Amino acid sequence: DRTALSGIAGLLPWENGGGAEASEASFAGMMACLGRRGPDGSEIWSDGAVTLGRTHLHSLPEAHLEAIHGIAVGNGKTVRITGDCRLDNRDWLLAEFGIGRAEERGIPDSLLALKSFMRWGDAYPERLEGDFALAIYDQRDRRLRIARDRFGIKPLFFCQTPQFFAFASSIQSLLALPGVDSRRNDLRFAELILNITGLAELRETLVSGVYRLLPAHAATVTSNGTTEHCYWKLAAPPPLILKSDREYEEAFREQFDRAVEVRLRGGAGSVGSMLSGGLDSSSIVASAKKILQRSEAPSCDFVAFSAVDSGLSAGSVETEAIRSVVELGGLAHHQLCPSELVSTAGSMAEFFQEGGTPGSAAKIVAPIPCYAMAKANGVKAVLDGVDGDLVTSLGGSYITQLIRSGHFVDAVVESIGWGRFHQGICSKNRWHAVLGRACWRSFPYLKLGRAFRRAAGQRRRAAQLQSYMEILEPEFVAGIDLVARLNDQPDLETAVNHADHCIAAIDASQMLDIMEDYDTAGSHYGIEPRRPFFDKQLIEFCLRLPWNQRIRNGFPKSIIRRSFKNELPARLLSRRNFEHVGPAFSQAWIEHAWSEGPDIDGMATTLAPIFRKSFTSLHFLAFASGQRDDFTRLNTFSLTTFAQWLNGSAVETATRRK
Numbered sequence: 001d002r003t004a005l006s007g008i009a010g011l012l013p014w015e016n017g018g019g020a021e022a023s024e025a026s027f028a029g030m031m032a033c034l035g036r037r038g039p040d041g042s043e044i045w046s047d048g049a050v051t052l053g054r055t056h057l058h059s060l061p062e063a064h065l066e067a068i069h070g071i072a073v074g075n076g077k078t079v080r081i082t083g084d085c086r087l088d089n090r091d092w093l094l095a096e097f098g099i100g101r102a103e104e105r106g107i108p109d110s111l112l113a114l115k116s117f118m119r120w121g122d123a124y125p126e127r128l129e130g131d132f133a134l135a136i137y138d139q140r141d142r143r144l145r146i147a148r149d150r151f152g153i154k155p156l157f158f159c160q161t162p163q164f165f166a167f168a169s170s171i172q173s174l175l176a177l178p179g180v181d182s183r184r185n186d187l188r189f190a191e192l193i194l195n196i197t198g199l200a201e202l203r204e205t206l207v208s209g210v211y212r213l214l215p216a217h218a219a220t221v222t223s224n225g226t227t228e229h230c231y232w233k234l235a236a237p238p239p240l241i242l243k244s245d246r247e248y249e250e251a252f253r254e255q256f257d258r259a260v261e262v263r264l265r266g267g268a269g270s271v272g273s274m275l276s277g278g279l280d281s282s283s284i285v286a287s288a289k290k291i292l293q294r295s296e297a298p299s300c301d302f303v304a305f306s307a308v309d310s311g312l313s314a315g316s317v318e319t320e321a322i323r324s325v326v327e328l329g330g331l332a333h334h335q336l337c338p339s340e341l342v343s344t345a346g347s348m349a350e351f352f353q354e355g356g357t358p359g360s361a362a363k364i365v366a367p368i369p370c371y372a373m374a375k376a377n378g379v380k381a382v383l384d385g386v387d388g389d390l391v392t393s394l395g396g397s398y399i400t401q402l403i404r405s406g407h408f409v410d411a412v413v414e415s416i417g418w419g420r421f422h423q424g425i426c427s428k429n430r431w432h433a434v435l436g437r438a439c440w441r442s443f444p445y446l447k448l449g450r451a452f453r454r455a456a457g458q459r460r461r462a463a464q465l466q467s468y469m470e471i472l473e474p475e476f477v478a479g480i481d482l483v484a485r486l487n488d489q490p491d492l493e494t495a496v497n498h499a500d501h502c503i504a505a506i507d508a509s510q511m512l513d514i515m516e517d518y519d520t521a522g523s524h525y526g527i528e529p530r531r532p533f534f535d536k537q538l539i540e541f542c543l544r545l546p547w548n549q550r551i552r553n554g555f556p557k558s559i560i561r562r563s564f565k566n567e568l569p570a571r572l573l574s575r576r577n578f579e580h581v582g583p584a585f586s587q588a589w590i591e592h593a594w595s596e597g598p599d600i601d602g603m604a605t606t607l608a609p610i611f612r613k614s615f616t617s618l619h620f621l622a623f624a625s626g627q628r629d630d631f632t633r634l635n636t637f638s639l640t641t642f643a644q645w646l647n648g649s650a651v652e653t654a655t656r657r658k
Contacts, residue, residue, distance in 0.1 A: 006056055007169035008156075009031060009167065009168040010050065010052045010166065011030070012144050012165045013049075014163060014165070015223050027044070030176050033168075033173035033176050035055065036526075037170070043067055043068050047139065049142060050144060052068050052137060053082065054084075066110055068080055069108075069110060071118060077140055079117070079137070081113060081117070081137075083110035083113055084132065084169060085128075085149075087113065087128055087130040089129040090112065109132075113132065122145065122220070125147040125218055126231050128149075131530070132149045133147075133156040144220070146158070146213060149216075150216045151215050151506070151536075153531060154519070155169050156168075157210050159177070160226060164177070165221050166180075167213075171207055172355050175207065181207070181209025182208070183207075184207070184208070185200065185208045186476070187200035187480055190476075192206075207651050215512065216231060217231065218231050234503050234539070235503070236543055237543055238544065240545060245549075248549050252541070256532070257287050259533070260288055260383070266381055270380045270381065271379065271530075272374055273285050273382060274304070274306070274383070274385070275304040276322065277320070279388065279564075279573075280385025280387075280557075281383075282321070283560050283563075286325075301331055301332040302330060303332045303334070303379055304326075304331050304334070306333065306336075307366040307369055307370055307581050316581060318579055318580045325568065328568075332377075336370070338587070340369070341588045348644070349644055351520060352648045353648045354524065358638070358641040358642045361637070361638075361641040362582065364517055364518060365582065366582050367384070370382065371521060371524070371525040371527045375527065381527065384518070386515075386518065386533065390511075391538065392533070392542055392550060392556075394502075394547060394550050396437075397438075397441070399438040400438040402414065402438075404442050415431045415435035415438065417431075417555065418431065419431030419433075419434060419554065421554040421556075421576050422576075465486060472610065473612055502543060583634075586634075590637055590640055593640060598624055603616065603620065603639070607642060607643055610642075616639055619632055622636075
């Protein structure tokens with residue numbers, strides 16, 4: 001049974017710390033927890049001072065050659081690497097090292113990464129592009145070096161105790177070691193419950209003694225301790241000035257098609273894509289079809305997977321949009337409805353047991369069946385559209401930024417367009433309300449408005465605290481000093497420009513949670529998630545685009561709509577409705593979880609140390625009595641997933657008070 005993507009692990013006992021015994025007794029347990037991530041074999045290497053491990057998933061043409069590679073450096077010493085990586089600038093690296101076409105098939109990506117370290121030393125991660133989690137041990141200086149890719153696509157966690165330092169691709173693998181603080185980190189838990197940031201450090205996880213290595217970071221571990229550093233930071237590049245819309249569209253397609261093509265590496269039929277009714281995944285599918293048509297095997301249909309509400313013959317706006325793409329042909333399409341969720345719903349509980357976060361459950365409830373279908377059809381890597389709107393569009397704050405930069409007419413025009421695009425969704429999206437909020441948010445740049453802004457922020461925080469106190473137990477709130485922490489947070493202002501807004505969103509903790517949770521969900525089925533929109537060159541290109549190339553007349557993703565006007569259906573390109581199938585799957589999952597009779601009292605008791613029992617019982621009883629409105633369904637789904645996480649994870653429920 002093939003069940004997951006590559007995983008890595010390592011254990012470095014401190015000298016005279018007693019960690020050697022822990023190494024011998026526990027490394028096998030670490031590797032066992034990575035078993036799902038490596039169906040195609042595993043390997044362990046040790047020299048007595050450090051132990052490295054790797055599990056294999058053969059999702060690339062050269063992957064069968066992957067190993068814990070070593071390069072001899074004299075005096076019987078070697079430099080070793082274990083890695084989970086896919087390098088997108090492979091051709092450039094091969095040329096740098098003078099490796100010809102005849103030899104390249106014998107060079108796996110991790111060996112290229114090791115050669116990069118031998119050439120450039122600690123600066124080697126800067127020369128790599130793609131998704132990677134790497135660990136290099138140099139016997140010459142007895143230093144362990146770990147590194148993570150720029151956007152955190154590949155997970156990498158670590159812990160350190162008085163006995164040892166350890167790293168792994170999953171939190172559960174580290175919890176197999178003795179002495180790791182496995183208490184629940186309530187600051188991170190509160191962030192997930194309240195959907196806020198800033199309570200905990202970005203490097204913290206839900207487990208008190210386990211930390212994530214941040215994206216674009218590397219760490220060096222010696223007997224003297226651990227030092228981390230950021231090797232790259234996304235920054236706003238100079239604007240791109242072209243003569244016409246057509247030139248912008250051609251330049252975008254060149255970058256976008258390249259980002260898709262490098263992520264199609266794999267054996268025939270081993271790479272597919274999710275297909276929702278949105279522009280992001282649909283543009284990926286259209287690009288992949290075009291690339292395959294000009295390849296050496298143009299007769300092969302591209303494989304796509306969709307979660308639909310009731311079959312393609314009828315259904316929601318999203319399902320109709322999916323059907324319109326499938327009708328264009330060139331696809332081997334597979335679909336799954338909420339009524340068929342029973343075949344995969346059990347994996348939601350396993351998702352939490354394997355380290356998934358309950359706060360992201362609503363976002364992965366539809367991808368899970370897509371991964372199940374991919375596994376059943378022999379696919380090992382699945383492309384998805386996370387998060388295309390962030391990279392290629394702008395949020396509502398762009399109107400505020402237009403006002404601040406003096407483009408008042410554009411601000412009015414875009415407010416009207418924004419209102420039309422979001423018509424019928426919420427009264428707050430009426431154009432005059434949008435323009436009014438944008439003007440109000442511009443006040444911090446006027447001396448007169450700062451006092452009003454500060455007072456409004458205080459009122460907003462007071463209202464937030466009141467709403468939090470209505471759902472959370474007072475003891476939980478006091479234990480993490482929530483009131484003081486929220487009052488100490490600065491009143492966040494809108495980013496000064498469009499590029500800074502995008503960069504801040506990419507760096508946010510919610511985005512990193514989503515990356516890691518997609519990876520966890522995929523690992524259950526042996527699927528490697530690949531994200532064309534999180535491509536370094538593509539993101540830097542989109543940051544250079546003028547605002548009206550990313551959004552125009554209130555319609556987001558303008559550059560995608562225009563670039564694919566001849567390859568995607570008009571109904572999809574002009575779609576305004578935000579209806580999607582996620583709620584149908586979350587409701588089906590709750591009904592399946594409750595199919596043998598909901599243990600309302602049991603779940604309420606599990607949640608009692610955190611949530612007020614009056615709040616949990618109210619929603620559980622409402623759902624059990626047949627209420628299916630959005631508010632009841634969403635809260636019931638969230639509470640049920642939190643209860644499952646508390647019951648199923650390996651994290652101790654004793655809280656960590658900071």
